[in-house]
Amino acid sequence: MIKIKDLKKYFYEGNIETKVLKGIDLHIEKGEFIAIMGRSGAGKSTFLYQVSLLDNPTSGEIIIDGVDTHNFTEEQKIDFRLNELGYVFQDYALLPDLTAIENVALPLLMQGKTKEFAYKKATEALIKMGLEKRINALPSNLSGGEQQRVSVSRAIVHEPKILFADEPTANLDNESSRRVMGIFQELHKQGQTIVMVTHEEEYGKMAQRIVRLDDGQINKIENIS
Amino acid sequence: MFIQDLKIGWYLATRQLRRTSPWTTILIIFVMVLTFLNLTVISGILVGLIEGSVQQNKDKYTGDIIISNLDQKSYIENSPYVVSVVKNNSNIKYSSVRYIAGGSVEANYKTKTSDKDKIESAGAFVTGVNPDDEQNVTGIYSSLVEGSFLTEGDYDQIVIGSDLLKKYTVTESPGFEAINAEVGSRVRLKIGDVSREVVVKGILKSKVNEIGRRIFLPENQLRSILSRDDYGVNEIAIKIKDGVTAEEVRDSLVASGIRDFAKVQTFEEALPKFLDQIKTTFAILGNIISLIGLVVASITVFIVIFINAITRKKFIGILKAIGIRGRAIEWSYIFQSFFYAIVGSIIGLVVLYGIAQPFVAANPINFPFSDGIIVAPINETFLKVLLLIFATILAGYIPARMIVRKNTLDSVLGR
Numbered sequence: 001m002i003k004i005k006d007l008k009k010y011f012y013e014g015n016i017e018t019k020v021l022k023g024i025d026l027h028i029e030k031g032e033f034i035a036i037m038g039r040s041g042a043g044k045s046t047f048l049y050q051v052s053l054l055d056n057p058t059s060g061e062i063i064i065d066g067v068d069t070h071n072f073t074e075e076q077k078i079d080f081r082l083n084e085l086g087y088v089f090q091d092y093a094l095l096p097d098l099t100a101i102e103n104v105a106l107p108l109l110m111q112g113k114t115k116e117f118a119y120k121k122a123t124e125a126l127i128k129m130g131l132e133k134r135i136n137a138l139p140s141n142l143s144g145g146e147q148q149r150v151s152v153s154r155a156i157v158h159e160p161k162i163l164f165a166d167e168p169t170a171n172l173d174n175e176s177s178r179r180v181m182g183i184f185q186e187l188h189k190q191g192q193t194i195v196m197v198t199h200e201e202e203y204g205k206m207a208q209r210i211v212r213l214d215d216g217q218i219n220k221i222e223n224i225s
Numbered sequence: 226m227f228i229q230d231l232k233i234g235w236y237l238a239t240r241q242l243r244r245t246s247p248w249t250t251i252l253i254i255f256v257m258v259l260t261f262l263n264l265t266v267i268s269g270i271l272v273g274l275i276e277g278s279v280q281q282n283k284d285k286y287t288g289d290i291i292i293s294n295l296d297q298k299s300y301i302e303n304s305p306y307v308v309s310v311v312k313n314n315s316n317i318k319y320s321s322v323r324y325i326a327g328g329s330v331e332a333n334y335k336t337k338t339s340d341k342d343k344i345e346s347a348g349a350f351v352t353g354v355n356p357d358d359e360q361n362v363t364g365i366y367s368s369l370v371e372g373s374f375l376t377e378g379d380y381d382q383i384v385i386g387s388d389l390l391k392k393y394t395v396t397e398s399p400g401f402e403a404i405n406a407e408v409g410s411r412v413r414l415k416i417g418d419v420s421r422e423v424v425v426k427g428i429l430k431s432k433v434n435e436i437g438r439r440i441f442l443p444e445n446q447l448r449s450i451l452s453r454d455d456y457g458v459n460e461i462a463i464k465i466k467d468g469v470t471a472e473e474v475r476d477s478l479v480a481s482g483i484r485d486f487a488k489v490q491t492f493e494e495a496l497p498k499f500l501d502q503i504k505t506t507f508a509i510l511g512n513i514i515s516l517i518g519l520v521v522a523s524i525t526v527f528i529v530i531f532i533n534a535i536t537r538k539k540f541i542g543i544l545k546a547i548g549i550r551g552r553a554i555e556w557s558y559i560f561q562s563f564f565y566a567i568v569g570s571i572i573g574l575v576v577l578y579g580i581a582q583p584f585v586a587a588n589p590i591n592f593p594f595s596d597g598i599i600v601a602p603i604n605e606t607f608l609k610v611l612l613l614i615f616a617t618i619l620a621g622y623i624p625a626r627m628i629v630r631k632n633t634l635d636s637v638l639g640r
Contacts, residue, residue: 106233
C-alpha cells in the first residue's frame with residue numbers, strides 16, 4: 001500500500017541545516033495498523049506529514065497504492081488527499097463555522113456527491129461514533145472527546161485508502177482516548193489501513209506494528225502479537 | 226471542477242457569514258454603506274451645487290426657453306412678429322415679455338448735505354414686465370422677501386433685487402455698489418437722461434444674478450420712461466407644456482423664422498459660460514473624490530478580509546489538508562466580499578434615494594450662489610455600485626489568494 005524509500009527531510013534556517021529525517025525505508029501493507037513512536041524530536045510527526053503528502057520531503061520516494069507522489073503538483077496532492085487519504089489531527093482541526101454534520105459532509109461534497117447523500121453518510125458516520133445527539137452542534141459546543149470523534153468521522157466518511165492520525169489522543173482524557181482507540185481498532189478490523197503517531201505505549205500496542213524512530217531514523221520495528 | 230469549486234465556495238461562505246460575529250458583519254457593512262455614500266453623495270452634492278444653480282436659473286430667470294436680442298442689436302427687431310409666433314405656438318404654456326434698459330438707482334440724494342458727499346448709487350438692469358406673465362413663467366412672487374410684487378396699474382413703484390441693497394449684501398469690496406433702502410423708501414431711478422422718483426414696493430432675493438441685480442417695474446411704465454413705442458422687447462422667457470422638450474419647442478420656434486431677429490436658446494444653452502465650466506470642473510472633482518473613496522474602500526475591505534484570512538489561516542490549511550481545493554476557498558472569500566458589497570450598496574441606495582436625496586431636495590444646502598441638491602442619476606449610481614462590487618471582490622480575493630497559496634502544513638500548524 002505504501003512504499004517509502006530513503007525518505008529525507010532537512011530544515012534550513014539561514015546556513016544551519018537540521019536533518020530531521022535521515023533516510024527512512026518502510027513498507028506498509030494494505031489493511032495494516034502502524035504506530036509510529038519515539039521520543040520528542042525523533043521525527044514522528046515530520047515523517048507522518050511527508051507520507052501523508054502534507055509536506056514536501058527533501059528527497060526520497062513515497063509510492064501510495066502504486067502511485068509515485070514525487071512529481072505531484074499542489075493541486076494533484078489536494079485531490080489525492082481528498083480521494084485517497086483521511087486525517088485525524090492532534091487538536092481535532094474542525095472548522096469552527098461548520099456544525100458536526102457539515103464538517104463531516106464536506107469531503108463528500110467536495111468530491112461532487114449530492115448534499116442529500118453527503119449528509120446521509122455523515123449522519124451515519126456520526127451515529128457510529130455515538131454522536132447522534134450532537135449532529136448539529138458547532139465544535140465550540142462539543143467536548144474534546146466529541147470533537148475528536150467528529151474529526152475521525154470526517155476522516156473516514158469518504159472511505160479513504162489510508163487513515164493518518166497524528167497523536168489523536170494527546171489532548172484527550174483516558175476515557176475519551178480509549179474510546180477513540182477503540183474506534184481505530186474497529187476500523188482496522190474492517191480493513192482500514194491506519195498510520196498513527198503516538199507517544200503513548202498503551203495505545204501504540206493496539207497497532208499491528210510499532211515503528212520506533214530515533215534521531216530521524218528507524219530504530220526498531222516491533223510486531224505486536 | 227469549476228462548478229464544484231463554486232458550490233463549495235458558496236457552502237463555506239454562507240456558513241461563515243451566518244456564524245461569524247454579527248458585530249463584525251455590521252461593522253463591515255457599515256463601512257461599505259459609508260463608502261457607497263462617499264462615492265455617490267459627495268460627488269452628487271458637488272454636481273448638485275451647480276445643478277441647483279442651473280435649476281434656479283431656469284426656474285427664476287430663463288424659463289424653459291429664452292428668446293433674446295441678437296448680440297449686435299440692442300433689442301429684438303420685429304418684436305411684434307416674434308411675440309405673435311410665441312403666443313401662437315401650441316406647445317408654449319406661458320411667456321413673459323421683458324423690456325430691459327441699463328440704469329441706476331440712487332438713495333441718499335435728499336439727505337445729502339454737501340456737494341462733496343457721495344450719492345449712494347447702484348447700477349442695475351431696469352426690467353419692465355407684465356407682472357402676471359412673469360409670475361406664470363418664473364413664479365417671481367416666491368422670491369419676494371419683503372413687501373409685495375407689482376400689479377399692472379402700479380405707477381412709480383418698483384421691486385428691487387436684494388443684491389442692490391446694503392442690507393442684503395455682505396460684500397465690502399470697493400467697487401461694489403449698493404444702496405440703503407427699504408420697502409416704502411423713495412429712491413431715484415435713472416435711465417439715460419431720464420430720472421424719476423419711485424417707491425420701493427418689494428424686495429426680491431434670489432441667488433440668480435440676473436434677478437438679484439434687477440429692478441422690476443410694469444412694462445408700460447418702463448416704456449413710458451424710455452419713450453419707447455416700438456414694442457422692441459429684449460427678452461421673452463417661455464414655459465413649455467408638459468410632454469414636449471425644450472429642444473423640440475426651440476426648433477419649432479426657429480422654424481418659424483424668428484432666428485433672423487433673435488437668439489432662441491434652451492435654458493441649458495443660455496447658461497452663463499462660467500456655470501458650464503464650473504459644472505464640468507465639479508464633475509471631474511466629484512469623480513476624483515469618488516475614485517479616492519473607492520481606493521480607500523478597497524483598502525479597507527482588503528484589510529478586513531486579510532485580517533479575517535490571517536486569523537483563519539489555520540482553518541484554510543485544514544481545508545486544504547482534507548482536500549478542499551484552493552479555488553473553492555478563494556470563491557468562499559469572493560462570495561463573502563460580494564455579500565458585504567451588495568448589502569452595503571442596497572442599504573446605501575435606500576439611504577441615498579429614500580432619505581438623503583428627498584431630504585436635501587426639501588431642505589437644499591444653502592450655498593452663496595445656489596441651493597445645493599444631490600444629483601445622483603440612477604445609471605451613474607448603478608455604475609458606481611458595480612465599481613464598488615468589483616473593487617470589493619478584488620480586495621477580498623487578493624488576501625484570500627495570498628493565504629491559500631501558503632504551504633498547507635505551515636497553515637495547519639499556524640506557522
